[in-house]
Amino acid sequence: MALVNEHFLKLSGNYLFTDIAKKVNAFKATHRQADIISLGIGDVTQPLCPAVIEALHRATDEMATASGFHGYGPEQGYDFLREAILKNDFLPRGIHLDIDEIFINDGAKSDTGNIQELIRWDNSVGVTDPIYPVYLDSNAMIGRAGQKVDDRWSNVTYLPCNAENKFVPSLPDRRVDVIYLCYPNNPTGTVLSKEELRKWVNYALRNDTLIFYDAAYQAYIQDPEIPHSIYEIRGARKCAIEFHSFSKTAGFTGVRCGYTIVPKDLTAATLQGERIALNPLWLRRQSTKFNGTSYLSQRAAEAIYTPEGKEQVRATINYYMQNASRLVETFRRLNFEVYGGENAPYVWMRTPKGSSSWQFFEELLYGAQVVCTPGVGFGPSGEGYVRFTAFGSHERTEEALARIEKWFGK
Numbered sequence: 001m002a003l004v005n006e007h008f009l010k011l012s013g014n015y016l017f018t019d020i021a022k023k024v025n026a027f028k029a030t031h032r033q034a035d036i037i038s039l040g041i042g043d044v045t046q047p048l049c050p051a052v053i054e055a056l057h058r059a060t061d062e063m064a065t066a067s068g069f070h071g072y073g074p075e076q077g078y079d080f081l082r083e084a085i086l087k088n089d090f091l092p093r094g095i096h097l098d099i100d101e102i103f104i105n106d107g108a109k110s111d112t113g114n115i116q117e118l119i120r121w122d123n124s125v126g127v128t129d130p131i132y133p134v135y136l137d138s139n140a141m142i143g144r145a146g147q148k149v150d151d152r153w154s155n156v157t158y159l160p161c162n163a164e165n166k167f168v169p170s171l172p173d174r175r176v177d178v179i180y181l182c183y184p185n186n187p188t189g190t191v192l193s194k195e196e197l198r199k200w201v202n203y204a205l206r207n208d209t210l211i212f213y214d215a216a217y218q219a220y221i222q223d224p225e226i227p228h229s230i231y232e233i234r235g236a237r238k239c240a241i242e243f244h245s246f247s248k249t250a251g252f253t254g255v256r257c258g259y260t261i262v263p264k265d266l267t268a269a270t271l272q273g274e275r276i277a278l279n280p281l282w283l284r285r286q287s288t289k290f291n292g293t294s295y296l297s298q299r300a301a302e303a304i305y306t307p308e309g310k311e312q313v314r315a316t317i318n319y320y321m322q323n324a325s326r327l328v329e330t331f332r333r334l335n336f337e338v339y340g341g342e343n344a345p346y347v348w349m350r351t352p353k354g355s356s357s358w359q360f361f362e363e364l365l366y367g368a369q370v371v372c373t374p375g376v377g378f379g380p381s382g383e384g385y386v387r388f389t390a391f392g393s394h395e396r397t398e399e400a401l402a403r404i405e406k407w408f409g410k
């Protein structure tokens with residue numbers, strides 16, 4: 001008899017967006033003519049830029065020839081992409097990486113979920129709250145998160161981020177072995193200043209804590225003072241792994257490509273106190289369980305670092321950020337309390353009149369046929385908030401705002 005991994009049974013039955021889809025479908029069943037606008041799920045809507053499309057065509061033509069065909073590639077990614085990343089994402093910020101510290105992946109979701117395989121099952125975990133659900137669910141799957149009691153995992157230290165602390169998490173009041181940070185933040189759309197991030201790096205160095213830093217939205221940062229990478233902070237090479245994604249940077253949600261940085265200086269201890277480098281361990285893990293990101297995706301990603309690619313990608317990011325400004329501006333005019341949206345494609349709104357996240361979600365769906373994401377789906381401190389994304393088209397975002405204004409004015 002095969003015994004099931006019972007840790008899976010502790011997870012809530014559905015992923016957040018499945019619950020949302022169910023509620024939207026229930027609404028559609030009774031309102032067949034309704035034209036619903038989703039500002040909920042964080043998928044992008046604008047097409048890939050021309051430089052990426054041309055690279056995809058070129059790579060496809062190569063694959064049609066015997067000399068240009070590419071089969072299995074290096075598990076850690078092709079050098080042409082790793083070099084482009086090094087030269088464009090890190091060197092201009094004064095960050096010197098070795099090419100072997102860059103691991104190309106099929107998007108950040110896999111690695112943010114898989115990275116915890118590098119540490120023992122009984123490490124303690126801290127997260128800012130609310131947070132991208134993958135971090136905790138992946139820890140729960142192997143039992144590290146403990147038991148779920150009233151929407152909280154027993155072995156997890158939650159660090160609330162809310163309007164009261166201006167979305168700046170306090171350092172934990174106890175030692176944690178591993179901490180997940182995500183900046184710019186999904187879902188709150190807020191960022192950490194260099195000073196605040198430095199506090200985390202210093203905490204990690206003092207306490208021998210490992211930081212998993214998710215920078216999936218760094219391309220949306222507008223303020224030149226906000227760090228794009230944790231390695232902008234001295235000492236971070238000794239305590240942090242960083243995740244990047246081309247999904248939101250360049251519309252790769254369907255193409256699939258991203259990368260993870262595992263510095264060679266980074267170590268974790270055995271029970272006997274021996275320090276073990278994590279970079280070779282991650283390479284070993286990837287070579288065993290991952291067969292590389294497709295050649296086509298990697299050539300497509302390389303194209304975003306060409307002069308035309310950079311310009312085109314920036315234009316799309318600006319397009320989405322115009323939506324973010326319109327969301328913030330309109331909600332403020334309607335006297336909603338909103339956060340984020342300045343250095344991130346997410347706008348985080350406090351629900352009015354003390355309604356719960358799910359109550360407001362339903363009121364908005366039934367009142368304006370607009371879908372948002374209930375904040376509580378991202379963690380207990382998300383209760384009383386909802387998230388709007390800026391990833392729609394201008395037309396649909398404007399239409400949604402006009403409907404919200406009309407509905408709210410009633």
Ligand code: PLP
Pocket residue numbers: 042106107108109110112132182186214216244245246247252253257258
């Ligand atoms: N990290 C964060 C914070 C995200 O919001 C997402 C996607 O929404 C991801 C990682 C995963 O991105 P992908 O797997 O598409 O690269």
